[in-house]
Amino acid sequence: MKPIYDPGAGAAFWAAIEKLPGYPSGEHMPIPIILFESNAVYKLPDVMTQAKAQRDKPLLVVMDKTPMVRQGKYLKQLVMEILSKAGWQIQSIFLEPDGTGQVHTDMPHIEVVKKMIQPGASLLAVGSGTVCDITKHAAYLYEKETGSAPSFVAFQTANSVSAFTSNMAPTFVDGVKRTLPSRYPNALVCDLETLADAPYDMTVAGVGDLLAAFVSFPDWYLAHELGMDPAYSEFAQLLMGPLDEVFLDSAKKIHDRSPEGMAILAKLIALGGLAMSLSHATTPMSGYEHVISHVLDMLAETEARPLAQHGTQVALATLLAADAYQHFLNEFDPLEVNLDSCYPKPASMEKLILNTFGTIDPSGGAGRECWADYRLKLDLWNENRPRFESLRQDWPSVRAHLSSLTRTPEQLLEILRAIDAPLNFDQIVPPVSEVQIRFAFMNAPLMRRRLTLGDLLLFSNWDRDRLWQQIWARSQTLAKA
Numbered sequence: 001m002k003p004i005y006d007p008g009a010g011a012a013f014w015a016a017i018e019k020l021p022g023y024p025s026g027e028h029m030p031i032p033i034i035l036f037e038s039n040a041v042y043k044l045p046d047v048m049t050q051a052k053a054q055r056d057k058p059l060l061v062v063m064d065k066t067p068m069v070r071q072g073k074y075l076k077q078l079v080m081e082i083l084s085k086a087g088w089q090i091q092s093i094f095l096e097p098d099g100t101g102q103v104h105t106d107m108p109h110i111e112v113v114k115k116m117i118q119p120g121a122s123l124l125a126v127g128s129g130t131v132c133d134i135t136k137h138a139a140y141l142y143e144k145e146t147g148s149a150p151s152f153v154a155f156q157t158a159n160s161v162s163a164f165t166s167n168m169a170p171t172f173v174d175g176v177k178r179t180l181p182s183r184y185p186n187a188l189v190c191d192l193e194t195l196a197d198a199p200y201d202m203t204v205a206g207v208g209d210l211l212a213a214f215v216s217f218p219d220w221y222l223a224h225e226l227g228m229d230p231a232y233s234e235f236a237q238l239l240m241g242p243l244d245e246v247f248l249d250s251a252k253k254i255h256d257r258s259p260e261g262m263a264i265l266a267k268l269i270a271l272g273g274l275a276m277s278l279s280h281a282t283t284p285m286s287g288y289e290h291v292i293s294h295v296l297d298m299l300a301e302t303e304a305r306p307l308a309q310h311g312t313q314v315a316l317a318t319l320l321a322a323d324a325y326q327h328f329l330n331e332f333d334p335l336e337v338n339l340d341s342c343y344p345k346p347a348s349m350e351k352l353i354l355n356t357f358g359t360i361d362p363s364g365g366a367g368r369e370c371w372a373d374y375r376l377k378l379d380l381w382n383e384n385r386p387r388f389e390s391l392r393q394d395w396p397s398v399r400a401h402l403s404s405l406t407r408t409p410e411q412l413l414e415i416l417r418a419i420d421a422p423l424n425f426d427q428i429v430p431p432v433s434e435v436q437i438r439f440a441f442m443n444a445p446l447m448r449r450r451l452t453l454g455d456l457l458l459f460s461n462w463d464r465d466r467l468w469q470q471i472w473a474r475s476q477t478l479a480k481a
Contacts, residue, residue: 001242001245001246001249001250002246002250002264002267003240003241003246003264003267003268003271004241004242005017005239005241005271006267007034007036007165007267007270007271007274008034008035008036008037008263008267010034011029013034014028014029017239017274017278020235020238020239021233021234021235021238022233022234022235022236022238022279023235023278024278024279024280027278030167030184030277030278031165031184031185031186031187031188031274032050032186032187033047033050033051033186033187033188034165034187034188034190034270035047035187035188035189035190036190036192036263036266036267037190037191037192038191038192038193038259039191039193040189040190040191040192041070041075041078041079041082041155041189041191041193041194042082043189044079044082044083044124044153044155044189045082045083045086045087045088047153047187047189048083048088048122048124048151048153048187050187051122051151051152051153051186051187052151052186053122053151053153054120054122054151055087055088055089056089057089057118057120057121057122058089058090058091058118058120058121058122059083059088059089059090059091059121059122059123059124060091060093060113060116060117060121060122060123060124061076061079061080061083061090061091061092061093061124061126062093062095062113062123062124062125062126062127062131062134062135062138063076063092063093063094063095063125063126063127063131064094064095064097064103064127064130064131065094065095065096065097066127068157068194068197068198069197070191070193070194070197071193071197075126075157075194075197076126079124079126079155080092083124091116091121093112093113093116095109095112095113095131095134099304100300100304100305100306100307101306102130102306102307103130103131103134104130104172104301104307105130105133105134105137105169105170105171105172106171106172107171107173109134110134110137110138110141110171111138112138113134113135113138114138114139114141114142117138117139117142117150119146119148121150122150122151122152122153123135123138123139123150123151123152123153124152124153124154124155125152125153125154125155125185126155126157127155127157128156128157128158128160128161128163128198128202129160129161129162129163129164129310130163132154132156132163132164132185133163133169133170133171133182134169135152135154136152136154136167136169136182136183136184136185137169137171137180137182137183139152139183140169140181140182140183143183149183151186152183152185152186153185153186153187153188153189154185154187154188154189155189155191155194156188156189156190156191156194156195156266157194157195157198158195158198158199158202158203158206159195159198159202159203159206159262159265159266159269160198160202160203160205160206160209160269160309160310160311161205161206161209161269161310161311162209162210162269162270162272162273162276162285163273164185164188164269164270164273165184165185165188165269165270165271165272165273165274165277166182166184166273166274166276166277167181167182167183167184167277168180168181168182168276168277168282169182170282172301173369176294176298176366176369176370176447177294177297177298178369178373178448179282179286184277188270190262190263190266190270192259192262192263192266195257195262195265195266196257196258196259196262200257201309201312201429202309203254203257203265203419204309204311204312204419204420204421204422205309205310205311205312205315206265206269206311207247207254207265207311207315207415207416207419207421208309208311208312208313208314208315208316208318208416208421209269209272209285209310209311209314209315210240210243210247210268210269210272210285210311211243211247211314211315211318211412211415211416212285212286212287212289212290212314212315212318213236213240213243213272213284213285214243214244214318214322214405214406214407214412215287215288215289215318215321215322215325215406215452215453216283216284216285216286216287216288216289216290217236217237217284217287217405217406218287218325218402218405218406218453219283219287219288219450219451219452219453220232220283220284220287221401221402221405222398222402222451222452222453222456223283223450223451223452225387225391225394225398226381226384226387226388226391226451226456227380227383227384227386227387228377228380228381228384228450228451229283229450229451231279231280231281231283233279235275235278235279235284236275236276236278236279236284236285237284237405239271239274239275239278240268240271240272240275243268244407244411244412244415246264246268247415247418247419248414248415248418250264250265251415251418251419252418254419255418255419255420272285283450287321287450287452287453288317288321288324288444288445288452288453288454289314289317289318289320289321290314290317291444291445291447291448291450291452291454292317292320292321292437292440292441292444292454293310293313293314293317293440294444294447294448295439295440295443295444295447296308296313296317296432296436296437296440297313298357298360298361298366298447299360299436299439299440300430302360302361302366303360305430306429306430308428308429308430308432309428309429312421312422312428313425313428313432315412315416315421315422316422316423316424316425316428317440317441318412319409319412319413319475319478320437320441320471320472320475321453321454322406322407322408322409322412323408323409323470323471323474323475324453324454324457324467324471325402325406325453326406326408326409327467327470327471328453328456328457328462329399329402329403329406332395332399332460333395334388334391334392334395335392335395337392337460337461338461339385339388339389341461342388342459342460342461343381343382343385343459344378344459346375346378346379349371349374349375349378349446350371350375352446353367353370353371353374353446354367354368354371355367356443356446357370357443357446370446370447370448373447373448373449374446374447374448374449376449377448377449377450377451377455380449381451381455381459409474409475409478410478413478413479423478423479424475424476424479425437434472437472438468438472441454441468442464442468445457445458
């Protein structure tokens with residue numbers, strides 16, 4: 001079983017999805033060249049030309065220092081040899097890791113690349129999501145400052161995240177992950193041999209990042225019903241298709257890293273990025289589960305620990321949030337909710353947020369950044385009280401639709417088991433403790449403006465301590481089953 005829509009089909013793909021309800025007007029083929037092919041690496045010189053890069057101007061090849069091997073050859077050296085032989089003027093930019101040994105998407109790294117861009121220069125990102133995000137945002141800022149848009153091509157080195165077709169860049173701001181407006185690449189190149197030879201934990205992470213849809217889709221619909229997001233549409237769901245069915249049917253091919261398996265996963269990842277970009281928000285593929293992961297990243301960042309594989313951490317957070325949805329759908333009765341107690345005062349929430357995040361960042365920077373975003377949500381929540389009141393009457397139909405959008409932890413675990421993915425937080429690198437996960441689960445709603453299930457649990461005064469004990473105990477039991 002393959003995705004309904006094939007982003008490798010060129011103009012036919014774009015013509016098909018432009019007919020879907022919710023496709024934004026005026027965005028005609030924003031990424032005109034997308035390749036999912038065996039030996040696509042050897043097409044890089046032609047792709048650069050098609051992407052309107054100038055051969056007589058510098059080609060900035062942005063990479064980190066992680067060694068990568070493709071069929072027994074060093075990948076980055078191979079890429080530069082192919083381009084050099086074709087007459088391209090290569091300038092290598094190697095991004096330096098921090099004390100954790102990792103490169104993170106932050107403004108210092110973005111500035112390093114931006115300062116290297118000259119008039120007429122083009123950019124090639126050779127790496128996974130972080131390298132791509134840094135490069136595209138440097139190109140975006142350069143265009144903002146100069147009015148000139150450098151040609152930018154992404155060469156995807158792992159089926160890990162959906163950054164490659166996204167016009168947004170998740171970036172650390174004051175230690176807090178924020179998604180900044182950015183830009184599309186002019187072309188995306190997915191070389192199937194490169195994807196097959198990537199570390200398998202990155203492939204597993206790519207599957208995990210997409211499983212977030214079974215929390216983010218219902219979160220987005222819930223926010224819409226409560227008046228918190230008028231931009232909701234079903235475009236992303238239609239574009240992604242029956243994601244769980246495709247994964248179950250393709251799990252062995254993905255696990256075996258066959259060319260077909262790598263192509264299917266790469267196409268799903270590309271669709272995930274486009275689902276967000278064409279919806280003009282990360283909301284379709286990023287809900288409560290991603291905010292939990294972002295808080296875990298914040299904890300790691302402030303403690304100078306390496307970050308875990310993003311998609312795998314997201315998958316495990318998705319299991320917890322999906323279980324929370326099951327409790328919510330089974331137990332929530334809006335007619336029993338005391339509405340007056342659902343609308344906290346700004347002063348009390350500001351104090352709560354500053355105190356909460358002050359425990360991990362005593363400087364107060366993280367707390368202030370979180371409060372600046374959260375207060376927008378709180379204001380909108382108070383303005384839309386009538387929508388919550390009407391939901392009390394419409395709950396049976398809303399509940400039915402929410403139920404159709406999510407999946408049980410057991411269903412999601414079936415996919416994770418089929419690809420031999422980690423099933424518990426103690427299996428990821430570095431492992432995450434229950435104390436840290438509980439902190440993230442409880443405080444994720446305080447981090448940003450977007451409303452998720454976590455916010456409704458908080459606003460409706462749900463017994464979240466009891467809920468945590470239930471879902472954590474169940475997650476441990478299911479992981480061992």
